[in-house]
Amino acid sequence: xxxxxxxxxxxxxxxxxxxxxxxxxxxxxxxxxxxxxxxxxxxxxxxxxxxxxxxxxxxxxxxxxxxxxxxxxxxxxxxxxxxxxxxxxxxxxxxxxxxxxxxxxxxxxxxxxxxxxxxxxxxxxxxxxxxxxxxxxxxxxxxxxxxxxxxxxxxxxxxxxxxxxxxxxxxxxxxxxxxxxxxxxxxxxxxxxxxxxxxxxxxxxxxxxxxxxxxxxxxxxxxxxxxxxxxxxxxxxxxxxxxxxxxxxxxxxxxxxxxxxxxxxxxxxxxxxxxxxxxxxxxxxxxxxxxxxxxxxxxxxxxxxxxxxxxxxxxxxxxxxxxxxxxxxx
Amino acid sequence: xxxxxxxxxxxxxxxxxxxxxxxxxxxxxxxxxxxxxxxxxxxxxxxxxxxxxxxxxxxxxxxxxxxxxxxxxxxxxxxxxxxxxxxxxxxxxxxxxxxxxxxxxxxxxxxxxxxxxxxxxxxxxxxxxxxxxxxxxxxxxxxxxxxxxxxxxxxxxxxxxxxxxxxxxxxxxxxxxxxxxxxxxxxxxxxxxxxxxxxxxxxxxxxxxxxxxxxxxxxxxxxxxxxxxxxxxxxxxxxxxxxxxxxxxxxxxxxxxxxxxxxxxxxxxxxxxxxxxxxxxx
Numbered sequence: 001x002x003x004x005x006x007x008x009x010x011x012x013x014x015x016x017x018x019x020x021x022x023x024x025x026x027x028x029x030x031x032x033x034x035x036x037x038x039x040x041x042x043x044x045x046x047x048x049x050x051x052x053x054x055x056x057x058x059x060x061x062x063x064x065x066x067x068x069x070x071x072x073x074x075x076x077x078x079x080x081x082x083x084x085x086x087x088x089x090x091x092x093x094x095x096x097x098x099x100x101x102x103x104x105x106x107x108x109x110x111x112x113x114x115x116x117x118x119x120x121x122x123x124x125x126x127x128x129x130x131x132x133x134x135x136x137x138x139x140x141x142x143x144x145x146x147x148x149x150x151x152x153x154x155x156x157x158x159x160x161x162x163x164x165x166x167x168x169x170x171x172x173x174x175x176x177x178x179x180x181x182x183x184x185x186x187x188x189x190x191x192x193x194x195x196x197x198x199x200x201x202x203x204x205x206x207x208x209x210x211x212x213x214x215x216x217x218x219x220x221x222x223x224x225x226x227x228x229x230x231x232x233x234x235x236x237x238x239x240x241x242x243x244x245x246x247x248x249x250x251x252x253x254x255x256x257x258x259x260x261x262x263x264x265x266x267x268x269x270x271x272x273x274x275x276x277x278x279x280x281x282x283x284x285x286x287x288x289x290x291x292x293x294x295x296x297x298x299x300x301x302x303x304x305x306x307x308x309x310x311x312x313x314x315x316x317x318x319x320x321x322x323x324x325x326x327x328x329x330x
Numbered sequence: 331x332x333x334x335x336x337x338x339x340x341x342x343x344x345x346x347x348x349x350x351x352x353x354x355x356x357x358x359x360x361x362x363x364x365x366x367x368x369x370x371x372x373x374x375x376x377x378x379x380x381x382x383x384x385x386x387x388x389x390x391x392x393x394x395x396x397x398x399x400x401x402x403x404x405x406x407x408x409x410x411x412x413x414x415x416x417x418x419x420x421x422x423x424x425x426x427x428x429x430x431x432x433x434x435x436x437x438x439x440x441x442x443x444x445x446x447x448x449x450x451x452x453x454x455x456x457x458x459x460x461x462x463x464x465x466x467x468x469x470x471x472x473x474x475x476x477x478x479x480x481x482x483x484x485x486x487x488x489x490x491x492x493x494x495x496x497x498x499x500x501x502x503x504x505x506x507x508x509x510x511x512x513x514x515x516x517x518x519x520x521x522x523x524x525x526x527x528x529x530x531x532x533x534x535x536x537x538x539x540x541x542x543x544x545x546x547x548x549x550x551x552x553x554x555x556x557x558x559x560x561x562x563x564x565x566x567x568x569x570x571x572x573x574x575x576x577x578x579x580x581x582x583x584x585x586x587x588x589x590x591x592x593x594x595x596x597x598x599x600x601x602x603x604x605x606x607x608x609x610x611x612x
Contacts, residue, residue: 012451015447015451022457023460026460142599146588147592148544148584148587150545151583152584154580210595256450258453259452263453263454282550285551290463300456301456304452
């Protein structure tokens with residue numbers, strides 16, 4: 001087991017290293033001069049102001065230093081938690097801007113991912129090999145998992161928000177109230193949370209249900225199932241065994257799907273102007289705030305790495321083979 | 331020949347495969363033929379502003395009087411193109427890495443596996459956000475290139491696992507004994523024995539590329555020239571089609587993406603059942 005975790009940690013460490021290096025490299029080695037293009041976008045007429053900005057940006061990127069030193073400084077700043085200053089919300093540090101948005105993204109993403117995973121697996125296992133359910137649920141599942149997250153979000157916002165007028169379609173809480181510890185505010189938060197949550201949940205649910213259904217079908221053809229059947233075991237018992245075997249690839253699948261789920265949350269937030277990381281990304285792109293964009297990039301990578309590690313631990317818990325070093329799917 | 335005919339018969343009797351293929355082909359035909367029949371470009375201001383669907387403009391018009399149906403047809407083109415190029419590139423990289431790692435084993439496998447795992451853990455869309463924001467993407471080709479470069483790892487892993495299980499079979503040993511070189515063995519002995527698997531992997535990569543491209547376009551990092559279904563969604567959201575109740579602006583592009591990707595997935599299940607008799611309905 002130490003070897004299993006050692007390997008995983010090595011990969012995550014290397015991934016973090018690669019991510020930081022990408023982050024450092026892209027602005028420096030892209031065609032053209034980032035400082036020049038920022039100045040051009042700022043669109044300032046006075047030469048003194050342009051010169052002041054050029055000095056400011058060159059200093060910020062540290063372009064006047066030798067490359068290795070720029071790289072070392074980049075890492076040093078990172079370990080101090082310094083991700084630079086946001087240009088869009090000047091002069092707020094990028095780390096603060098991100099810290100303000102993260103609770104919203106996590107509050108949306110974590111429940112949606114976990115609940116859809118649990119519910120999707122249960123439903124998929126239930127539907128498998130039940131002809132009627134299989135034939136109705138399966139097409140719906142494929143339709144859901146093929147739906148672009150933002151489109152389902154738009155449809156829900158339009159149907160339930162604009163046409164029916166039941167739920168709000170923008171923001172994380174009513175613009176009429178201030179964030180505070182009160183029932184009013186909590187209710188407003190919940191109301192605004194429902195639609196983005198529902199659209200994330202539904203798309204992910206379809207994927208998990210399909211995955212589970214396909215796994216169970218393979219499992220139900222396995223030799224141990226035949227053996228159980230020949231012993232006269234009940235269908236319920238057989239399904240329970242099949243489920244326990246089929247859940248393992250789904251745990252791995254959760255790790256594999258993390259990137260897609262995060263991406264889904266980002267675009268869903270954009271649809272609902274939900275003030276999480278997705279909304280920040282949109283603002284960063286529209287305002288050419290590259291420091292903010294890069295900070296968010298690093299933050300999401302670290303988040304995904306941590307989540308991967310948590311899933312690795314969970315895998316060891318659910319698969320006894322990894323504990324005694326017999327391998328299993330690593 | 332009877333083998334092929336037999337396989338075709340099984341395939342044509344599979345409802346999922348036939349239905350999925352029918353939808354994909356119908357949309358592909360729309361993408362290929364319809365743009366040629368429309369006299370104006372997808373972004374030209376041709377009709378009345380914000381008109382609902384009518385006999386003249388089947389899908390209505392945008393706030394600016396652009397024909398939504400024309401945009402849809404051209405957008406489908408971009409969607410298929412990004413799927414083909416992005417999915418194709420990812421499949422090629424995935425196969426190259428997967429076959430090499432699985433067949434060679436040893437240190438080569440260790441290194442390739444490490445690289446695969448690193449790219450696998452990096453969230454593709456977020457990497458693409460950074461790359462596209464800095465480099466800017468002008469056309470669908472460049473977008474597909476970046477998508478292909480980031481979405482191959484799971485395919486490489488799956489192909490590697492399959493190769494590992496085929497590597498020690500007798501016919502591979504025989505080929506090796508007869509002096510065949512490694513690339514020859516991979517291309518002529520191993521790949522044909524998992525061709526159905528490779529084809530299904532390509533279909534999934536195809537669908538995945540389309541969805542990633544749609545997300546990028548929606549965020550506003552799509553190709554700066556031309557139309558795509560994702561860009562249509564982006565425009566509809568930006569000009570608040572939602573609040574103006576202009577459903578004909580945002581329903582078709584999303585439905586197009588869902589139809590293409592969803593029916594590809596259904597085709598995949600159908601193929602799986604055709605290739606794997608165990609899975610057919612009892």
